[in-house]
Amino acid sequence: xxxxxxxxxxxxxxxxxxxxxxxxRPLMSRPVPIPVPTTSPNNTSTITPSLNRIHGGNDLxxxxxxxxxxxxxVGDHSKRSELNNxxxxxxxxxxxxxxxxxxxxxxxxxxxxxxxxxxxxIEGKNVFYWFQNHKARERQKRRRQMFLVKMGFWRxxxxxxxxxx
Amino acid sequence: xxxxxxxxxxxxxxxxxxxxxxxxRPLMSRPVPIPVPTTSPNNTSTITPSLNRIHGGNDLxxxxxxxxxxxxxVGDHSKRSELNNxxxxxxxxxxxxxxxxxxxxxxxxxxxxxxxxxxxxIEGKNVFYWFQNHKARERQKRRRQMFLVKMGFWRxxxxxxxxxx
DNA sequence: GCAAATTAATGATTTATTCAAG
DNA sequence: CTTGAATAAATCATTAATTTGC
Numbered sequence: 001x002x003x004x005x006x007x008x009x010x011x012x013x014x015x016x017x018x019x020x021x022x023x024x025r026p027l028m029s030r031p032v033p034i035p036v037p038t039t040s041p042n043n044t045s046t047i048t049p050s051l052n053r054i055h056g057g058n059d060l061x062x063x064x065x066x067x068x069x070x071x072x073x074v075g076d077h078s079k080r081s082e083l084n085n086x087x088x089x090x091x092x093x094x095x096x097x098x099x100x101x102x103x104x105x106x107x108x109x110x111x112x113x114x115x116x117x118x119x120x121x122i123e124g125k126n127v128f129y130w131f132q133n134h135k136a137r138e139r140q141k142r143r144r145q146m147f148l149v150k151m152g153f154w155r156x157x158x159x160x161x162x163x164x165x
Numbered sequence: 166x167x168x169x170x171x172x173x174x175x176x177x178x179x180x181x182x183x184x185x186x187x188x189x190r191p192l193m194s195r196p197v198p199i200p201v202p203t204t205s206p207n208n209t210s211t212i213t214p215s216l217n218r219i220h221g222g223n224d225l226x227x228x229x230x231x232x233x234x235x236x237x238x239v240g241d242h243s244k245r246s247e248l249n250n251x252x253x254x255x256x257x258x259x260x261x262x263x264x265x266x267x268x269x270x271x272x273x274x275x276x277x278x279x280x281x282x283x284x285x286x287i288e289g290k291n292v293f294y295w296f297q298n299h300k301a302r303e304r305q306k307r308r309r310q311m312f313l314v315k316m317g318f319w320r321x322x323x324x325x326x327x328x329x330x
Numbered sequence: 331g332c333a334a335a336t337t338a339a340t341g342a343t344t345t346a347t348t349c350a351a352g
Numbered sequence: 353c354t355t356g357a358a359t360a361a362a363t364c365a366t367t368a369a370t371t372t373g374c
Contacts, residue, residue: 054341129341130341
């Protein structure tokens with residue numbers, strides 16, 4: 001019988017995972033995601049306003065893509081799509097993501113950044129971070145959902161906030 | 166709204182988390198891990214009986230450590246600890262593991278084996294295999310636990326058998 | 331309504347893991 | 353096995369969004 005606090009050379013340390021301390025809402029069966037008018041009156045701005053609040057820092061992006069060369073010599077500009085999502089940078093990158101872009105190369109990032117710079121102040125590293133985070137969090141979300149589904153925890157699924165947003 | 170079957174690149178692999186495939190008890194809140202006498206009457210032999218049943222095979226050990234030389238010339242016999250764990254070879258190596266030994270060198274393996282040979286029939290490759298397997302399985306176990314914990318599924322953890330073995 | 335308190339979202343960093351080359 | 357680059361995971365930090373007590 002192993003305990004929560006059991007640790008052997010840093011095996012499992014409760015304090016290492018603050019995310020886990022997250023409080024769950026009370027477990028209630030909510031079979032159909034009926035829009036409840038009491039809690040949230042209207043979700044108007046559901047589009048994530050990300051990529052707008054950008055704060056400074058060191059350029060980790062260039063750390064990763066230190067081999068940023070003229071690898072676009074021949075140029076595979078097959079699907080540029082011009083990124084014209086009505087001046088919403090987030091919508092633009094989400095469009096790219098939806099179309100399959102996951103880990104854009106340094107050259108791709110440069111192109112995307114160039115397009116987005118027409119809309120607002122942005123750097124390549126911001127685009128880099130965005131794709132990193134978006135990919136990771138999409139996967140995370142999917143894994144959580146898959147896990148619960150495979151476990152058959154429909155109740156947990158609904159209580160966890162499943163179905164909305 | 167997302168779908169069950171949605172998958173993008175085979176993210177979640179059930180086989181990677183055999184612990185999760187376990188049948189779950191009905192989801193009940195069990196705030197304190199009270200010892201349940203019905204399921205597991207008594208876990209007396211929780212100490213792994215490994216390193217006692219040794220079967221033959223090719224010597225992978227000598228494959229890896231083909232450079233077994235007198236590298237112990239100067240000798241860093243700082244913490245020998247003599248391995249006197251009351252004639253239990255498994256307890257002995259687990260003690261070493263707990264103290265930090267992960268991938269012992271050929272020379273270390275020879276020393277350990279020499280000590281263990283006082284207790285029973287053993288070869289260097291057995292010790293080598295033990296550390297290989299133990300390291301791998303500890304990591305595996307840790308990953309499984311981390312997975313559930315990081316997902317924040319405490320209830321699942323408990324219902325999944327967390328707390329017993 | 332409103333403002334403090336809480337929670338969720340997300341950009342930025344840091345740490346760990348994977349994978350290929352030597 | 354060791355090393356280094358690339359990636360993924362975890363975490364930190366800050367802000368948006370929501371809840372809650374008046």
